[in-house]
Amino acid sequence: MNHEFKLINQYFKHDYQHPATQLGNGDDASVHAIPDGYELVVSSDASVMGSHWPEDFPLKQASDRAVCAALSDLAAMGAEATWVWSTVFLQQPEQAKPIAAGIHAACQRHHIEIAGGDTVKAPYPALNLTVAGLIPSQKVMQRSTAKVGDDLWLYGELGHAALGLQHWQQGITSSVFIDAFSKITPHLKQGKQLRELGIRCCIDISDGLLQDANHIAQASNVQLQIHTEKLNIILLRQDLADEEEALQLALSGGEDYGLLFCACPTLRETLKQISFQQIGTCVEGSNVQVLQHGQEKRAINQGYDHFSTMA
Amino acid sequence: MNHEFKLINQYFKHDYQHPATQLGNGDDASVHAIPDGYELVVSSDASVMGSHWPEDFPLKQASDRAVCAALSDLAAMGAEATWVWSTVFLQQPEQAKPIAAGIHAACQRHHIEIAGGDTVKAPYPALNLTVAGLIPSQKVMQRSTAKVGDDLWLYGELGHAALGLQHWQQGITSSVFIDAFSKITPHLKQGKQLRELGIRCCIDISDGLLQDANHIAQASNVQLQIHTEKLNIILLRQDLADEEEALQLALSGGEDYGLLFCACPTLRETLKQISFQQIGTCVEGSNVQVLQHGQEKRAINQGYDHFSTMA
Numbered sequence: 001m002n003h004e005f006k007l008i009n010q011y012f013k014h015d016y017q018h019p020a021t022q023l024g025n026g027d028d029a030s031v032h033a034i035p036d037g038y039e040l041v042v043s044s045d046a047s048v049m050g051s052h053w054p055e056d057f058p059l060k061q062a063s064d065r066a067v068c069a070a071l072s073d074l075a076a077m078g079a080e081a082t083w084v085w086s087t088v089f090l091q092q093p094e095q096a097k098p099i100a101a102g103i104h105a106a107c108q109r110h111h112i113e114i115a116g117g118d119t120v121k122a123p124y125p126a127l128n129l130t131v132a133g134l135i136p137s138q139k140v141m142q143r144s145t146a147k148v149g150d151d152l153w154l155y156g157e158l159g160h161a162a163l164g165l166q167h168w169q170q171g172i173t174s175s176v177f178i179d180a181f182s183k184i185t186p187h188l189k190q191g192k193q194l195r196e197l198g199i200r201c202c203i204d205i206s207d208g209l210l211q212d213a214n215h216i217a218q219a220s221n222v223q224l225q226i227h228t229e230k231l232n233i234i235l236l237r238q239d240l241a242d243e244e245e246a247l248q249l250a251l252s253g254g255e256d257y258g259l260l261f262c263a264c265p266t267l268r269e270t271l272k273q274i275s276f277q278q279i280g281t282c283v284e285g286s287n288v289q290v291l292q293h294g295q296e297k298r299a300i301n302q303g304y305d306h307f308s309t310m311a
Numbered sequence: 312m313n314h315e316f317k318l319i320n321q322y323f324k325h326d327y328q329h330p331a332t333q334l335g336n337g338d339d340a341s342v343h344a345i346p347d348g349y350e351l352v353v354s355s356d357a358s359v360m361g362s363h364w365p366e367d368f369p370l371k372q373a374s375d376r377a378v379c380a381a382l383s384d385l386a387a388m389g390a391e392a393t394w395v396w397s398t399v400f401l402q403q404p405e406q407a408k409p410i411a412a413g414i415h416a417a418c419q420r421h422h423i424e425i426a427g428g429d430t431v432k433a434p435y436p437a438l439n440l441t442v443a444g445l446i447p448s449q450k451v452m453q454r455s456t457a458k459v460g461d462d463l464w465l466y467g468e469l470g471h472a473a474l475g476l477q478h479w480q481q482g483i484t485s486s487v488f489i490d491a492f493s494k495i496t497p498h499l500k501q502g503k504q505l506r507e508l509g510i511r512c513c514i515d516i517s518d519g520l521l522q523d524a525n526h527i528a529q530a531s532n533v534q535l536q537i538h539t540e541k542l543n544i545i546l547l548r549q550d551l552a553d554e555e556e557a558l559q560l561a562l563s564g565g566e567d568y569g570l571l572f573c574a575c576p577t578l579r580e581t582l583k584q585i586s587f588q589q590i591g592t593c594v595e596g597s598n599v600q601v602l603q604h605g606q607e608k609r610a611i612n613q614g615y616d617h618f619s620t621m622a
Contacts, residue, residue: 023451028388029388042426051433118356
C-alpha cells in the first residue's frame, strides 16, 4: 500500500453514512439515491494558506473553517447539508493529521458524511470542499428572486471575522473577534427556517456585505438600500476608536458568513420575533445604495478581492 | 465587480445545461433534480503542477487532462457523466484563460455541464474537479464485487502515458506516447457498455495496473492473476530496447486511464468481439500475482506514489 493510501486510511476514515448513500468513500466514486420529492444542491469552495488563512494559523482550525465556509453556501440555499468530498493539498504528510482532524470536527458538528475526495502533494497546503445537500423540490432560495417592495434582512454579525483576522495579525491571542474568525458557523438551521417561511431570495455573506448585496441587486434587478443606523456595530465600536472604521468593516469585511435575504413586508413581525435584523429595503434599480441618516454614503471599500493585488 | 468575478465571467461561462439542472452556475450552489430510477455518482480529483503535469506543459492541456482524469472515475462506475464543479488555483490571472479553455474543451467533447466551482489565488497552479453523473439505480460497477472464477479484462493501453511523460521530460516533442500522456480519453462509452452487459466489478487504472488491480483484490477478497504474455506491449517494445523495461511500464506506469474489470466466463466471447483483452483470472486469495510463462514474477514496482519521496 503506498503512502497516499496510508494517509487516507489513517486519517480520512469517517463512519457516518447518510441513509441516501448507496456506496460511500473508498471506491472510484460515491453513489447516492436522492429521495423522491427532493433536489440535490451542490457547491464547491477552495481555501488556500496565505489567501484564506494566515501562515501561522493552526491547520486544524483552518480546515474546520474551510468545511464550514463551504456549508454556508448550502445554508444560503435553504438546503439540508448531507455530503462533503474533501480534497487536501499537502506540503508534507505530517499535515494530514491536523487537516483531517479539522474536517472531521466540522463534519461531526454538522452531521455530514465524508463521501470521498483526494489527497495530493502540493507546494503549499490548501483544501477544496465540494458540499452537497438535499432540499424539497422547487423550494430553493436564490439570488435572483428579490422584488421591489421587499425588506432586506440580515442574520449574523458584520465585520467581526475581519477584525479577528486583524487581531491575529497583530499578535493578539484571544478576543471575541478572533473567535469569530477562527470558527465559522454556517447558518444551516436559519437557512432552513427561512425557506420554510417561504423566503425565496437569500445569499451568504462571504466577501463583505456590500459585495454580496450587489450580487442580489444585479441578479434580481433591484436596488438594495442599506441603512447604516440599522447595522449592529456596537461591539466593533467598543474595540475601534473610529466609528467610520467600524462601519467600513461592517460593510466590507469578509468571512462573516451571515445570511442576507429579502422578504415580503407581511413577514416583518414574524422575522423580528426570531431575531433577524431588518437593515434596508428593495427599490427600483440594480445596485446597492448605502444611506446614512437618509443621505447617500459614498467612498466605501467594495469587499475582499483575491486578485486585486495582482491585476 | 472585482477581479475574481471578472475572471469567472470572462472565461468560465459555459452555455450547455443538462435537462436535470434546475439552477446552474452563478448562485451560491447549483440545484439538480435527479430523474426517477437513477442514482447520483460523484467523484473529486485534484491535479497539481509538478505532481500531475510537468512545469513546462501547456496549461490548456493540463486542465483538459485534469477534467478527463476525473471523468474516468465515472466511466469506471458505468455512469453517464453530466456535471463538473471546477476549482482553479491560479498563480497569476493570466493563467485563467488557458486553464478555462482546457476545461471547456474537455467538457464540450464529453457533453458535460460546468455547474459551478471556485477561482482562487495560490502560489502554484492546480485544479480540483468534482464530477457527477447519473446511473440507473442499483447498476453501479464497484471494486468489491469480483468473484473467484471470474476472468480479468482490460480496455485501453498500458504504459503509454508513462512513456509519454518520459519522452516529454527528455525533450522529445512528438510521439504516439506523448499524445497518450497529453490527452486522456475517459472510457465513458465502454463503461456504459460493460454496465449494460451486466458487469459489476470495474476500476479505472490511474496509478498503474498492479496498484489498481490490488484495490480490486483487497476490496473483493480475491487473488488476481495477471499473465504477462497477454499484455499488449508491442508499441512499448518498438520504442524500448529492453523487454523487461517495457513490461515494468505496462505493469506499473501511471496515468493510463484504461478500465480493468472482472466478468463471468460466460461473457468471454461477447467481450472478445468488442475488443476487450482478457489478461488474467480471479482465484482464491486477496492479492495480485503476476505470472510470466506460468511462473510467479517478483520484484515489480508497485505504481505511482505521490508521497514516496517525502515520507
